[in-house]
Amino acid sequence: MGSQNSSERSLGSLPDELILSILDQFDSDDLTTFRALNVTSRQLHRLSLHRLYQRFPGYAPEPFLGTIALSEPEKCQKLAKCVKEVVWYQDHWKGPARRRMLSLADRHVLANRLQALGCILNTTDVSMNLPARFVSFLSEYEVHWWYLEFFLFFTPKVEKLRVWDVWQWDDHSYWFESLAANPAHFENLESITLYGPLRLENIVPLLTLPSIRELVLVQCVAMRQELGRNFSWSDGRDDYVHQRLAGGSSLEHLSLRESHIVFPFVYALLEPLKNLKSFTYDHFQNDLSFPIYAESQALMSLPSMQAHWTSLEYLRLHVERVSNVEEISWLLGSTPENGKPTFPKLRALDIGPCSGETFLGVQLSPTDSSVKSIHLRESHVERSVRAIPRTLKTLYLQWGQNIETPRDMLPHHLLQFLNYLQLFAEIAARWNYDLKRVAISDWPALAGWFPFPEGVESLKKAYEELGMEFDVLHEEIVGQEPLILRDDIEPDWLMVCKTTTFWYHSAVLGDKDRPWTVES
Structure with missing residues (x-):
C-alpha cells in the first residue's frame, strides 16, 4: 500500500506538460488505457479527459x-x-x-x-x-x-468524420441536408470520408459547407437506377447544384478512390469546385457500374475544367490506361493549339497506368536492344518533356504493362524505358524545368524487385547529378490476398497465388515456366 501511495505521489508531482507528453506516446485508439488513467486521480482525470472523448470510435x-x-x-x-x-x-x-x-x-x-x-x-x-x-x-x-x-x-x-457502410443508405437521394442547412453549427467540420458504394450526387449538400476542406469518397460509382425509384435530382439536378453552389465551394481536396464515374456526366458537380488544390481519381471496375463497361473519359474531359480549377496543385489520375504521350499533352494543355496550360499551378502529377510503350511507341524496336538514331530518339523524348508544364516538380508514372506485349520483349522494353527516363531528365534540366522527382509507382509487388537494379542505381546517380531524384515504388497490397492460409488443404501451409501480373513479369525475373498455382 505504501509503495502504491508513493507511486501516486511521484506521478502527481510531475508537471502537467510532462504528463501530457507521456500521454502523447499512447495510441489514440487505446481507450482502455485512457479509461484506466481517467479514474486514477483528479489530475489524470483532467488531463486524459480530452483524449478519452476526442474521438468517437463508432460503437455504442x-x-x-x-x-x-x-x-x-x-x-x-x-x-x-x-x-x-x-x-x-x-x-x-x-x-x-x-x-x-x-x-x-x-x-x-x-x-x-x-x-x-x-x-x-x-x-x-x-x-x-x-x-x-x-x-x-x-x-x-x-x-x-x-x-x-x-x-x-x-x-x-x-473536425473530422469517417463513415463506413454507406452502401446501406438510400442512394437515390441527397444526404446530409440538415448539416448543410446549419453551417454555423458545423464551422469546424473540415474533413469527411465516406466508404461506399455511393453516388457523387449524394454528397452535393456537403459541398455547400463553408468549413469543408477535404472530401474522400471510396467507391464512388455511377450506378443504375432501381426499377420504380426516382432520384431526388431527376428534375433539375444541374439547376439545384448551380443554385446551392452559386458562390463555389470551399473544398480544397477531393479524392475518388476505387471509383467508376463517367466524367462528362458529372461536369456540373465538379465545375463549382473553384478552390480545389488536389484531385485524385482511381478508376476501379465495379459490378454496380452502369453501363458496366463505360469508360471514365477522364483524360479527355478534365481539360474542360481549365477555367474553373485554376488552383489545382496536385493531380492523380489512375484511369483505364494512358496509351500515349499525346493524351497527357491534351490533359495538361501542352498541345501546340493550346495557348496556356490547363492547370497553371500544377506541381505534382501521378498518372497511369502506363509503360514504355506509352512514351516510346515506335521507338521500341522489337529486335534491336539499341536505338539506331540518337537524334530521332532525342526529338521523340523532347515531345514528352513538352507534354508536362515547366512548373511541375513531381512526376509519378503508375506502372501498368500491356500484357499483349510479348513476354520475351519485356526486358528490352524496360531497358529502353530506363534509357528514355535518363534522356527525359537531361532535356528537362537543359530546358530549366522545375522537375525534382520522377518515380515509377505501383511496380507489381509480387513480381519482386525491379529487374535491373544496376540500371536503376545508375539512373538514380544520373538524376542526382542533375539535381533530381528517381525511384521505383512498389504497389500496396491491401488485405490478406494473395497470401492465404489454407488449413483445409494442408495445415500450417501458406499458399501464394501467382497472379496474371506475376506470371507476365516473371519473364524478366527468369521464371520461364508458367506457374502451376491458380491464377487470379
Whole structure:
C-alpha cells in the first residue's frame, strides 16, 4: 500500500506538460488505457479527459450520446466540445446495440434539446424530421443517414468524420441536408470520408459547407437506377447544384478512390469546385457500374475544367490506361493549339497506368536492344518533356504493362524505358524545368524487385547529378490476398497465388515456366 501511495505521489508531482507528453506516446485508439488513467486521480482525470472523448470510435452511439448530452449542463458542454473526430459504422444496429438503447423518456429529452439549439430543421418532411425520427426509433434496423446527423448536432466541435457502410443508405437521394442547412453549427467540420458504394450526387449538400476542406469518397460509382425509384435530382439536378453552389465551394481536396464515374456526366458537380488544390481519381471496375463497361473519359474531359480549377496543385489520375504521350499533352494543355496550360499551378502529377510503350511507341524496336538514331530518339523524348508544364516538380508514372506485349520483349522494353527516363531528365534540366522527382509507382509487388537494379542505381546517380531524384515504388497490397492460409488443404501451409501480373513479369525475373498455382 505504501509503495502504491508513493507511486501516486511521484506521478502527481510531475508537471502537467510532462504528463501530457507521456500521454502523447499512447495510441489514440487505446481507450482502455485512457479509461484506466481517467479514474486514477483528479489530475489524470483532467488531463486524459480530452483524449478519452476526442474521438468517437463508432460503437455504442446511444450510451455515448447519453454521456455527452444527458449529464449536468456544465459537464455536457465540456464533454461535447472534446469530440473532434467521429467514426461511424452504419451496420452497428445489431443485437447487442439494440439492448443498449436509451429509454423513451431520454429520447424525448434529447429531441427537445436538439430543437432548443436553434438549428434549422425540416420538420415538415417526415424523412428529414430528426427529432420525431429519433423519438420513434426504438429497435428496428436503421439504414439511413438521419441518425448520424442527429448525433453530430451534439458534437459542435467535430473536425473530422469517417463513415463506413454507406452502401446501406438510400442512394437515390441527397444526404446530409440538415448539416448543410446549419453551417454555423458545423464551422469546424473540415474533413469527411465516406466508404461506399455511393453516388457523387449524394454528397452535393456537403459541398455547400463553408468549413469543408477535404472530401474522400471510396467507391464512388455511377450506378443504375432501381426499377420504380426516382432520384431526388431527376428534375433539375444541374439547376439545384448551380443554385446551392452559386458562390463555389470551399473544398480544397477531393479524392475518388476505387471509383467508376463517367466524367462528362458529372461536369456540373465538379465545375463549382473553384478552390480545389488536389484531385485524385482511381478508376476501379465495379459490378454496380452502369453501363458496366463505360469508360471514365477522364483524360479527355478534365481539360474542360481549365477555367474553373485554376488552383489545382496536385493531380492523380489512375484511369483505364494512358496509351500515349499525346493524351497527357491534351490533359495538361501542352498541345501546340493550346495557348496556356490547363492547370497553371500544377506541381505534382501521378498518372497511369502506363509503360514504355506509352512514351516510346515506335521507338521500341522489337529486335534491336539499341536505338539506331540518337537524334530521332532525342526529338521523340523532347515531345514528352513538352507534354508536362515547366512548373511541375513531381512526376509519378503508375506502372501498368500491356500484357499483349510479348513476354520475351519485356526486358528490352524496360531497358529502353530506363534509357528514355535518363534522356527525359537531361532535356528537362537543359530546358530549366522545375522537375525534382520522377518515380515509377505501383511496380507489381509480387513480381519482386525491379529487374535491373544496376540500371536503376545508375539512373538514380544520373538524376542526382542533375539535381533530381528517381525511384521505383512498389504497389500496396491491401488485405490478406494473395497470401492465404489454407488449413483445409494442408495445415500450417501458406499458399501464394501467382497472379496474371506475376506470371507476365516473371519473364524478366527468369521464371520461364508458367506457374502451376491458380491464377487470379
